[in-house]
Amino acid sequence: MKVSLGQKILSRNEECASQNRDFFNKHKIVCLNVISSPGAGKTSLLVRTITDLRERLQIGVIEGDIETDNDAQKILAAGAQAFQIQTKGACHLSAEQVYNALKMIDAEKMNLIFIENVGNLVCPSAFDLGEGRRVVILSVPEGDDKPAKYPGTFAGASVVLINKIDLIEHLDFNLQRVLADIHTVNPNAKIFQLSAKTGQGMEAWYDWLKEQIET
Numbered sequence: 001m002k003v004s005l006g007q008k009i010l011s012r013n014e015e016c017a018s019q020n021r022d023f024f025n026k027h028k029i030v031c032l033n034v035i036s037s038p039g040a041g042k043t044s045l046l047v048r049t050i051t052d053l054r055e056r057l058q059i060g061v062i063e064g065d066i067e068t069d070n071d072a073q074k075i076l077a078a079g080a081q082a083f084q085i086q087t088k089g090a091c092h093l094s095a096e097q098v099y100n101a102l103k104m105i106d107a108e109k110m111n112l113i114f115i116e117n118v119g120n121l122v123c124p125s126a127f128d129l130g131e132g133r134r135v136v137i138l139s140v141p142e143g144d145d146k147p148a149k150y151p152g153t154f155a156g157a158s159v160v161l162i163n164k165i166d167l168i169e170h171l172d173f174n175l176q177r178v179l180a181d182i183h184t185v186n187p188n189a190k191i192f193q194l195s196a197k198t199g200q201g202m203e204a205w206y207d208w209l210k211e212q213i214e215t
């Protein structure tokens, strides 16, 4: 039987993803894989979320970037445990990297673990990390055509966060079009409009998080 290299890589990833999933289930941890383009506001969203919820929830973050540990430093400063994966060129995280990173934080004590994936709307969505759900962030300055251009990523989201809503009046961003395009590729996605900078709209996101943890 011939097995192509691509198939092997994917099945190795599936194996590790299922180990991660078992770990999250066993310890009743909600794990969210956060995907967006670079600069959409993943780290800013996590910092504000941690700042607002850290009294009530144990939150851990696994950070993925090509280089630097800047984002992990910001998470630590916000008061949560964090571990930075540096992918050294790879444009997405693998389940094995997450598996190893879970050992670097007190993962079993967490209620909520965020994985900030490498900034990229293409391939991260092809790699299962064993997460419970996916959160895709689209920020207003990126433009209103992105859900139609990157349907695969939006199709896999449980939640789409439209971030930087504070900037909407300064840009040509057709919100109705975005809502309709997300609905076309993913009729079940929850959509929240918010600003990680001003805090506008964050409560609905927090309510959704609490719902995930309670169920």
Ligand SMILES: Nc1nc2c(ncn2[C@@H]2O[C@H](COP(=O)(O)OP(=O)(O)O)[C@@H](O)[C@H]2O)c(=O)[nH]1
Pocket: 036, 037, 038, 039, 040, 041, 042, 043, 044, 045, 119, 163, 164, 165, 166, 167, 194, 195, 196, 197, 198
């Ligand atoms: N105006 C505005 N700027 C934001 C918002 N969220 C993030 N930013 C800015 O966008 C830039 C990129 O944010 P960052 O969180 O690093 O994005 P990441 O690359 O997705 O992690 C930073 O300069 C943030 O201050 C927002 O809601 N409104």
Ligand SMILES: [Mg+2]
Pocket: 042, 043, 044, 071, 116
């Ligand atoms: Mg970041």
Ligand SMILES: [Zn+2]
Pocket: 090, 091, 092, 123, 124
């Ligand atoms: Zn990639």
